[in-house]
Amino acid sequence: MNGRFGKFGGQYAPETIMNVLIELETEYEKAIKDEKFIEEYKYYLKEYVGRETPLYYAENLSKKLGGAKVYLKREDLNHTGAHKVNNALGQVLLARRMGKKRVIAETGAGQHGVATATAAAMFDLECEIFMGEEDIERQALNVVRMRMLGAKVTAVTSGTGTLKDAVNEAMRNWVEEIDNTFYVMGTAAGPHPYPVMVRDFQRVIGDEVKKQILEKEGRLPDYIIACVGGGSNSIGIFYPFIEDKEVALIGAEAAGLGVDTDQHAATITKGSVGVLHGMMTYVLQDEDGQIMPVYSISAGLDYPGVGPEHAYLKEIGRAEYVPITDKEAVDAFMVLCRTEGIIPAIESSHALAEAIKIVPTLDKDKIVVVNLSGRGDKDVDTIAKVLSI
């Protein structure tokens, strides 16, 4: 397996975990060639997670925007409420296959933490989730869920107390407990083989979209839009379409208070090439190579790095990455609530915001698919405060 996407990717990891990464790659390759493993994974995706998720024609939204047809890929309807479970399930099944008794994970918005805790409960593994103390506060609902599912939630106070620091702490814990622990990486980032594994476990999203859109419209979409934090839901929906050059791929990044302020997390828009969390990719760093503190209203997009496959897609011009501010995301959140009766995750609202921008400019015969990566129950308190509802 190649751990590089052009110059991006690689394994910039401490020596202590290198043999484990090599073993992981070997075991992963064996597992995906094993029919029984794939069958079991598909079984749980269908019967337990509830796949396949609908590709829903958002007629009200499309009419309101007055342009192209908007389809929503309903990853919010998965068990646990987001796309994260597709990957957590796959990795936990792999952990079990490898005989690991304990899984750990980082989490930003808490959805990956909940998904990992869910899978750990199902397959009887010990589970510890690392979450920034800032995120614990703003995504409290998910913290309760994780604990209820039997996971230990450890507050990370170092650094900025958000997602990047949770990854640091999870990696430090992994180094400490390397023999019995499997690190369930929640996004398409980290040292090889994680970006490849996560993309492979998330590509079910894009594979379904392709089948569904051909059924409904007889042709491929013109645009696919997804939010990008670490990049797992986006690479999952993009990947099966990469060779279909007529399909435009757009990633929506978190611009927070604006990309001209120091309060954003728009990694590809404003970052530069560097090495973070084991991978060479775009990072938000200062001139001395110190990783910058980032900000976004959405805990899941609040990350100063991005998956290396996205860095590559950006470099070769296959995908475009656009900044969306907090305000634009919150407005999009409310638009979907009121026009379609769906409460989206604030992360997914970034993708919606981009759709709201471009759809009115497109011909009525164009097709836009937005990845609704998660539901927004976890965000209602924050949004209500912002809008004084």
Added chain:
Amino acid sequence: MNRIDEKFKLLKEKNQKAMIPFITAGDPDLDTTVDLVIAMEHAGADIIELGIPYSDPLADGVTIQQSSTRALKNGAKISKIMNTVKEIREKSQVPLVYLVYYNSIFKYGMEKFIEECSRVGIDAIIIPDLPIEERKDIIDVADKYGVYLIPLIAPTSKERIKTITNNGKGFVYCVSTTGVTGVRKEISTNIEEYMNIVSQYTKMPKALGFGISNAEMAKEFKPYCDAIIVGSAIIKKVAEGKNKEEVIENVTKFVSGIKEVLIG
């Protein structure tokens, strides 16, 4: 000959093991760093590791994380640290090694960084997040300028030790435990067994580090390696000192206490 090679040759002749302290450059400030290095050398330090402070030190525990934060808050950066090394070199020929995370080198410019290391008198660099798989480019540059890239192994390395130490220069950094840096009460790894395995693959001097917190532990592991590295335990003394004089006094006492048990 590299200062590191000379030092190990000399120590072998005197039947001593090397004492290698680690401090973060710029913690609490770069002036103190100069004084600390000189004082530690006089107290018996044989090789001195200088950490380049970084925002996300993956391999480090809380003590060194906080040390890095203090140094960064006080404006420490690579260009200033290079000047600090120049200042040190006006007064001392003690072997100096940078401990630096890869992104710091990458952002600075790999060749620029290595060339400056060579120019100011840094003898070697240790990069904790750069495994052999990713070392090809930097090894060529390091060789070109005569700066040693220290091979690093862990208890989980096993058969990787051979490739890691092949053509290695300076010494092998042997991480004592599966874990991050930090003071420990005891180390659960069977160090004798571990060091024997390493000796089967390489004749390079073996330096044991991570978790060694006092003279007793140094004495316990002394028979199995050629050098003892102490980091967090010293950083704690730096953090706890009320003023510069106290810091230097406490660190010096601690360093000489450890060197004492490594003699003979």
